[in-house]
Amino acid sequence: MTARGLETVELTKSFGGVRAVDAATVTFRHGKVNALIGPNGSGKTTFFNIVTGMIKPDAGRVTYRGRDITGTAPHRVARAGIGRSFQLCRVFPRLTVLENLLAAVRSTGPRAYLAGARNAADVDRARGWLRRVGIEHLERVEARNLSYGQQKLLELAGVLMAEPETIMLDEPAGGVNPALIERIGALVRRLNAEGRTFLIVEHNMEFVMSLSDHVVVFDRGRPVADGPPSVIKSDPRVLAAYLGG
Amino acid sequence: MPSASDTARLAALVAGAALVLCFPLVAPNPYILSAGVVVASYAVLATSWNLVGGFTGYISLGHGAYVGLGAYGTGLLVTKAGVPSFVALLLAAAIVAALAVPIGIASLRVRGASFVIVSISLVLILLLVFQSWRAFTGGSNGLVVPRPFPGLRRPDHHLVFFYLFCALLAAALLAWWLIDRSRFGMGLKAIREDEDKAQSLGTPTFGAKLIAFVVSATFTALGGGLYALWFGDLDPIFQFSILTGAYMVLMALLGGVRHLFGPLLGALVVGTALEFFKLEYGNTQLHLVATGLLLAVVVLFMPEGVIPAGRELYTRFFAAGDSSIREVTAADLRERGDGDAAPATVEVRS
Numbered sequence: 280m281t282a283r284g285l286e287t288v289e290l291t292k293s294f295g296g297v298r299a300v301d302a303a304t305v306t307f308r309h310g311k312v313n314a315l316i317g318p319n320g321s322g323k324t325t326f327f328n329i330v331t332g333m334i335k336p337d338a339g340r341v342t343y344r345g346r347d348i349t350g351t352a353p354h355r356v357a358r359a360g361i362g363r364s365f366q367l368c369r370v371f372p373r374l375t376v377l378e379n380l381l382a383a384v385r386s387t388g389p390r391a392y393l394a395g396a397r398n399a400a401d402v403d404r405a406r407g408w409l410r411r412v413g414i415e416h417l418e419r420v421e422a423r424n425l426s427y428g429q430q431k432l433l434e435l436a437g438v439l440m441a442e443p444e445t446i447m448l449d450e451p452a453g454g455v456n457p458a459l460i461e462r463i464g465a466l467v468r469r470l471n472a473e474g475r476t477f478l479i480v481e482h483n484m485e486f487v488m489s490l491s492d493h494v495v496v497f498d499r500g501r502p503v504a505d506g507p508p509s510v511i512k513s514d515p516r517v518l519a520a521y522l523g524g
Numbered sequence: 525m526p527s528a529s530d531t532a533r534l535a536a537l538v539a540g541a542a543l544v545l546c547f548p549l550v551a552p553n554p555y556i557l558s559a560g561v562v563v564a565s566y567a568v569l570a571t572s573w574n575l576v577g578g579f580t581g582y583i584s585l586g587h588g589a590y591v592g593l594g595a596y597g598t599g600l601l602v603t604k605a606g607v608p609s610f611v612a613l614l615l616a617a618a619i620v621a622a623l624a625v626p627i628g629i630a631s632l633r634v635r636g637a638s639f640v641i642v643s644i645s646l647v648l649i650l651l652l653v654f655q656s657w658r659a660f661t662g663g664s665n666g667l668v669v670p671r672p673f674p675g676l677r678r679p680d681h682h683l684v685f686f687y688l689f690c691a692l693l694a695a696a697l698l699a700w701w702l703i704d705r706s707r708f709g710m711g712l713k714a715i716r717e718d719e720d721k722a723q724s725l726g727t728p729t730f731g732a733k734l735i736a737f738v739v740s741a742t743f744t745a746l747g748g749g750l751y752a753l754w755f756g757d758l759d760p761i762f763q764f765s766i767l768t769g770a771y772m773v774l775m776a777l778l779g780g781v782r783h784l785f786g787p788l789l790g791a792l793v794v795g796t797a798l799e800f801f802k803l804e805y806g807n808t809q810l811h812l813v814a815t816g817l818l819l820a821v822v823v824l825f826m827p828e829g830v831i832p833a834g835r836e837l838y839t840r841f842f843a844a845g846d847s848s849i850r851e852v853t854a855a856d857l858r859e860r861g862d863g864d865a866a867p868a869t870v871e872v873r874s
Contacts, residue, residue: 331724333720333724352723352728353720353723353724354723354724354725354726354727354728354729357723357724357725357726358726362724362725363724365721365724369718369720369721370718370721371713371714371717371718371721371722372717372718373716373717374713374714374717378710378713381707381710382710382711382713382714382722382725382727383725383726384707384710385726386707386708386711391707392706392707392708392711393702393706393707393708394706394707395705395706395707396705396706396707396709396710397705401707437725438725440725441725441726
């Protein structure tokens, strides 16, 4: 019934002797808000990095909308329609807020690349996203001068500027105040209603459970449970994973 | 939007260009004029270096390699193949551009200090090759490149080449300016800031770096080739010198790598200082000591270069009432508090 989105088959990656991701087969729900949870060191971020092309897997496959994207360079994954944020937040510190968004504009062909970066269409679109995340008044400020929370919003706006249909967020609620968590949650819901798929790695259980439609639980590099939040909450395997059963 | 500040900027540009172009008229003797040619050539090289160093943050200490290749390429095409001087110059630059592709592919894989070391090693390898391959390059005996305008008297020769270097400088500045304002340039700056992040947003980082690198090497080679035609005598030890690359970096850093005219300004300061020191203390290595000290001062006190440092001084002393952009920003941030705690500005239409 649902369209095919992001899927992995038997995805495996070892660092030294440790299997960070261990034959992980996961199917995310396209068009929904998916969450990836699990205790520290359960391989969530490694999984994230393999999917987005930052790390090459030892074995297994990643497909997106039926297309094999295993081991594809990060910019190609991005151009396939998958945007991502980083754990601990990454922005371009010495570029202004507006330039941070303009840097995410995608060009194809020499003419597009040589077009002015500050053309009216791109700038308008960038301002639109800044307005939506609520930092449009800061557009001329260098990103390094923003507060951590503002940088988080800027990163999100930058990801959105690239118009991805699937957005992977690595701990969007990490290290930010409750009001901002609320704001990010509302934004995710609204963007999802507009048709964007989310895949969120998060530790804040309340945030995850209130936001997501589908939860995948990782433990020791592989999924141990998945389902709607209401089911996951009471799943004994999840409790075991978190409490170290 | 052609505002008042744009008009002022254009006026300053025209005035600056006029000042530079008038230099040969006020130069008291041919020696000073020839020093002016050297400084102009430094300005070309530093601006060319900045096409990769300033945009991508890849600090190449080995750009001397492209100076040498441009110079020897031009010289050898003229002497061995009988190609007309300026055709040889363009041909040599094209050859260097072609060579820069595989060199770039190999060296741009590594970042930071590793890239610096790889770039240095290239100069050293080329130095050895051009010294040892006597039959072709003339080795340490040097290579004499015939002058393109044999009928010209020496002062006129300097005059012509001063303007040729100025034309090349204008072309390099124009290239930098065009890239700076383009989407391509924005991608390069993103690479400088955070390469992985830039790639995750969809910038084909490797291709972008490579293009910037090749453009930079090509302009550098044109600078080297023009030098060969002007100076007329090439020696590997000077052409493939780490010092050339180090000067380029110093000049760009001193002026400010984020500014169009930063490297040019740096070349004016460092180039003039170098010529002065060579003139005054020619038999010593004092000019190198002075250069080293200057680099230390820049890195310690003006890490952003002279242009931003000067701007900051100006705002501190002359525009105290009219606070700087940075101050407005800080106040702005404070006034708006955290910004995050104000959900009133958020669009929540659920």
